[in-house]
Amino acid sequence: MGRSRQIDEAEARKRPAAAMLVVVGAVLLALLPFVGVRPFTITLLTEALIFAIWAMSLDLMTGYTGMLTFGHAAAFGLGGYAAGYFAREVTSDFFTSLLIAELVILLVALPIGFVATRLSGAAFAIVSLCIAQVFFQIAVAWRSVTEGMDGLVGVPIPTLLGMTINTGPEFYVLTVLIAATVCLGLRRLVASPFGRTLGAIRLNEDRAAAIGINVRLHKWLVFVISWAIAGIGGTLMVFMKAGTTPMSLYWIESGNVLIMAIFGGLGTLFGPIIGAISFVFLRDELTTGFEVWQLAFGIVFVIVVLVFPSGLAGVASSAWMLLWRARS
Amino acid sequence: MDWNFLFVNILNGVVYGSFLLLTSLGLSLVFGLGRVVNFAHGAIYAMGGYALIVVMYGIGAGYWLGLVAAPLLVIPIAMVIERVAIRPIRHRPDVDTLLVTFGLSSMIVGGIEYVWGTGTKLLPPPSPFAGIVDVFGNQYPLYRLVAAVVSLLVSAGVFVVIQFTPIGLRIRAITDDPGMAEALGVNRKRLLTLVFGCAAGLAALAGALGAPIFAIHPEMGMNILIDSFLVVVLGGLGSLMGSVIGAFFVSLTKSIGGGYFAEWSTAILFLVVAVVLIARPTGVFGHGRVA
Amino acid sequence: MASPLVVRSLSKNFGALRAVDGVDLEIRNGQVHSLIGPNGAGKTTVFNCISGFLRPAGGKVFLSGLEVTAWPPHRLVAAGLARTFQVTKVFSDLTVIENVALGARSHLGRNLQMWRHAQNAADAQNLAYEVLDMLGLAEQAGANADHLAHGDKRILEIAIALALQPKVLLMDEPTAGMSQGETERIGALIRRIAKRSTVLLVEHDIEMVLGISDEITVMTQGRVIASGTPDAVSRDPIVRDAYLGAIDAGTL
Numbered sequence: 053m054g055r056s057r058q059i060d061e062a063e064a065r066k067r068p069a070a071a072m073l074v075v076v077g078a079v080l081l082a083l084l085p086f087v088g089v090r091p092f093t094i095t096l097l098t099e100a101l102i103f104a105i106w107a108m109s110l111d112l113m114t115g116y117t118g119m120l121t122f123g124h125a126a127a128f129g130l131g132g133y134a135a136g137y138f139a140r141e142v143t144s145d146f147f148t149s150l151l152i153a154e155l156v157i158l159l160v161a162l163p164i165g166f167v168a169t170r171l172s173g174a175a176f177a178i179v180s181l182c183i184a185q186v187f188f189q190i191a192v193a194w195r196s197v198t199e200g201m202d203g204l205v206g207v208p209i210p211t212l213l214g215m216t217i218n219t220g221p222e223f224y225v226l227t228v229l230i231a232a233t234v235c236l237g238l239r240r241l242v243a244s245p246f247g248r249t250l251g252a253i254r255l256n257e258d259r260a261a262a263i264g265i266n267v268r269l270h271k272w273l274v275f276v277i278s279w280a281i282a283g284i285g286g287t288l289m290v291f292m293k294a295g296t297t298p299m300s301l302y303w304i305e306s307g308n309v310l311i312m313a314i315f316g317g318l319g320t321l322f323g324p325i326i327g328a329i330s331f332v333f334l335r336d337e338l339t340t341g342f343e344v345w346q347l348a349f350g351i352v353f354v355i356v357v358l359v360f361p362s363g364l365a366g367v368a369s370s371a372w373m374l375l376w377r378a379r380s
Numbered sequence: 381m382d383w384n385f386l387f388v389n390i391l392n393g394v395v396y397g398s399f400l401l402l403t404s405l406g407l408s409l410v411f412g413l414g415r416v417v418n419f420a421h422g423a424i425y426a427m428g429g430y431a432l433i434v435v436m437y438g439i440g441a442g443y444w445l446g447l448v449a450a451p452l453l454v455i456p457i458a459m460v461i462e463r464v465a466i467r468p469i470r471h472r473p474d475v476d477t478l479l480v481t482f483g484l485s486s487m488i489v490g491g492i493e494y495v496w497g498t499g500t501k502l503l504p505p506p507s508p509f510a511g512i513v514d515v516f517g518n519q520y521p522l523y524r525l526v527a528a529v530v531s532l533l534v535s536a537g538v539f540v541v542i543q544f545t546p547i548g549l550r551i552r553a554i555t556d557d558p559g560m561a562e563a564l565g566v567n568r569k570r571l572l573t574l575v576f577g578c579a580a581g582l583a584a585l586a587g588a589l590g591a592p593i594f595a596i597h598p599e600m601g602m603n604i605l606i607d608s609f610l611v612v613v614l615g616g617l618g619s620l621m622g623s624v625i626g627a628f629f630v631s632l633t634k635s636i637g638g639g640y641f642a643e644w645s646t647a648i649l650f651l652v653v654a655v656v657l658i659a660r661p662t663g664v665f666g667h668g669r670v671a
Numbered sequence: 672m673a674s675p676l677v678v679r680s681l682s683k684n685f686g687a688l689r690a691v692d693g694v695d696l697e698i699r700n701g702q703v704h705s706l707i708g709p710n711g712a713g714k715t716t717v718f719n720c721i722s723g724f725l726r727p728a729g730g731k732v733f734l735s736g737l738e739v740t741a742w743p744p745h746r747l748v749a750a751g752l753a754r755t756f757q758v759t760k761v762f763s764d765l766t767v768i769e770n771v772a773l774g775a776r777s778h779l780g781r782n783l784q785m786w787r788h789a790q791n792a793a794d795a796q797n798l799a800y801e802v803l804d805m806l807g808l809a810e811q812a813g814a815n816a817d818h819l820a821h822g823d824k825r826i827l828e829i830a831i832a833l834a835l836q837p838k839v840l841l842m843d844e845p846t847a848g849m850s851q852g853e854t855e856r857i858g859a860l861i862r863r864i865a866k867r868s869t870v871l872l873v874e875h876d877i878e879m880v881l882g883i884s885d886e887i888t889v890m891t892q893g894r895v896i897a898s899g900t901p902d903a904v905s906r907d908p909i910v911r912d913a914y915l916g917a918i919d920a921g922t923l
Binding site: 067241243244255261264266273 | 745749832
Binding site: 120122164167173174175177178179181182183185186189190193303304307310314344345346347348349350351353354356357358360 | 419465483485486487488493609610654
């Protein structure tokens with residue numbers, strides 16, 4: 053009994069260390085523009101961190117709870133459209149726009165999630181793709197609000213407490229702060245009793261139900277939370293690009309965020325951050341010949357999936373856990 | 381009430397539904413037999429359209445030769461894909477085949493864009509059927525009716541094969557009970573490769589048939605892929621009868637809804653599917669497996 | 672006081688097959704009640720109907736007087752019912768203690784807590800360690816559940832269910848695949864468990880069942896053909912008929 057308690061205590065001591073890592077990493081990242089890193093690299097990093105937020109939200113649903121979705125662009129794009137439209141029509145205050153975007157997402161994700169989480173596995177994956185495609189078609193067709201294929205333009209530069217947040221180092225630092233907050237918040241969530249139930253659901257839904265977990269309710273909550281966080285990313289993106297197009301809802305984008313999370317390591321939360329950064333920088337390298345990117349992406353995607361030996365859901369999290377256990 | 385307008389929309393729905401049936405049958409068969417959900421099905425539909433172009437403009441063949449050749453070109457490619465990318469991971473959790481076929485979709489579409497660019501190509505309907513006919517007082521392109529008839533005939537052929545031939549019997553038995561394969565002395569893996577190839581052939585045929593109607597571009601398969609998914613989810617994965625009802629339900633809702641509600645037709649369709657799923661998570665026909 | 676578990680006229684069909692046909696059960700407090708019968712008699716189906724994994728076609732289930740027919744599994748747990756599975760379903764890749772802690776936290780109503788660290792729920796951790804101690808698994812608390820020996824995995828199944836502090840525990844073939852020694856150990860354990868929770872057991876090992884049960888119900892082809900003390904049941908001509916001396920041979 054004493055030895056088991058020691059395991060608990062050892063793990064408890066690791067916790068603040070990991071959180072410190074995130075904080076230190078964030079501070080270091082935030083300092084980059086001021087130590088002479090090129091503005092273009094900063095722009096790429098901003099985009100990468102926005103994608104990291106998006107990928108972490110996907111990891112919560114897919115990596116931790118085992119709900120594979122091919123439609124996560126829906127949440128991201130919806131957040132962008134809602135925030136962008138509001139910022140342009142009403143006020144460019146960042147947090148107000150974010151709040152409105154989150155309200156819109158809640159209004160949409162609650163009913164959609166209620167229906168979608170009735171399904172599991174392949175059916176859920178398919179339906180999630182269909183949802184995103186429907187959003188895409190609405191974005192193209194609802195010209196009066198979304199301006200169709202031309203996209204939403206003229207989104208103003210965001211303001212925060214009266215200060216303007218210009219593109220460049222200022223917006224970058226804001227993104228770093230938000231990304232770090234999301235990361236820390238998600239880590240907290242995943243380590244909580246609720247977070248542990250997600251792992252149980254992923255491993256064995258029946259068993260989870262048999263120990264008193266209300267599986268449907270938990271899946272619904274994860275769906276909504278995941279969409280809400282993706283919406284944060286979408287809001288940041290619409291301000292960064294001063295607009296958005298229906299392409300942000302396209303299935304290709306959903307594939308992109310999936311590969312970021314998978315590449316980085318599902319079920320690890322840190323992994324998607326690395327995956328997002330790698331994706332953005334790699335794509336920048338390879339997009340000189342744009343026509344090749346789609347093909348190359350597809351090939352890489354297929355190879356990555358084929359090569360991972362024990363399949364997606366278990367790979368990264370068990371590797372990570374073994375790593376931690378080995379250290380103690 | 382403009383009956384003519386409604387009638388033309390219904391016709392359009394039937395035409396599209398006949399293509400949707402071809403693709404949905406293929407999806408349903410592959411899932412029923414091998415538990416594989418093929419996200420690349422839309423890309424294969426597109427391959428059909430481009431294979432048609434290759435045959436017609438590459439070697440100067442006529443449309444009808446192209447129509448026969450396109451599926452014949454696509455089937456072996458699909459069988460190789462199955463053998464190389466899908467068969468090795470079939471024993472893994474379902475998510476992996478989903479992801480692989482998703483990646484394959486990207487790969488195929490990317491490959492098409494790489495070779496032919498992202499532009500749209502128009503294809504005129506073949507000369508004997510290029511004209512307009514009068515259907516109950518409405519002008520309607522003849523080719524569409526011809527294409528629909530061809531699709532329906534081929535679909536009927538698929539039914540006949542599944543219901544009345546020895547190989548169809550094997551397919552049905554193994555779909556109901558995978559353990560049967562050994563009892564029947566059938567190599568399930570090879571059968572699946574064959575069925576996968578044929579399903580691809582159906583999708584490619586649909587793509588080639590639809591080319592003069594819907595134009596050819598790399599993303600041409602996306603919409604029909606989504607619609608096919610809606611069909612099999614509604615009708616129950618693995619249920620052929622469900623695919624028939626589902627295909628025409630989806631296509632008619634889209635075209636009639638599209639006629640009166642324009643851009644919202646898809647949203648309405650999706651709402652209907654959502655309601656069905658709330659009521660019956662296994663699809664309208666029940667015995668299809670959804671998860 | 673109402674009996675912890677009462678089942679009345681339970682029935683379940685699979686298509687044309689009547690898998691369970693009008694089954695009655697009443698289990699008294701602190702009892703070990705065994706459900707036996709040949710393969711295909713419908714025992715696991717009865718379990719699945721009681722524990723919310725199948726919807727019964729007819730009949731009612733009562734937990735301490737409360738009607739719980741067709742309740743979903745998580746609601747039944749809250750009402751005091753827990754079960755183990757015939758095929759071991761521990762949570763792979765999680766540690767032994769984490770497996771049990773999941774059950775403990777669920778019992779203590781923590782499932783929707785999103786802010787505190789799970790391990791800070793000290794009462795849940797303590798409960799989990801207590802259960803492991805009681806079952807002799809405390810030494811392996813930090814081990815990966817997948818790496819346990821088969822017998823220990825079955826015990827872990829029981830531990831997870833016990834962490835839910837159930838009033839009624841359903842055990843589906845707990846000794847499947849175990850050696851003689853392990854079977855005896857489980858038998859003694861079940862008698863200890865029955866002091867706190869009532870146990871309903873499905874088993875094939877007839878010797879063990881005769882040894883530890885307070886009452887036995889015999890099923891065949893979806894129906895109950897006999898019910899009573901081990902003595903009475905083993906002497907019942909109808910039961911002997913159904914098994915043609917299998918009871919004497921010690922196998923079923």
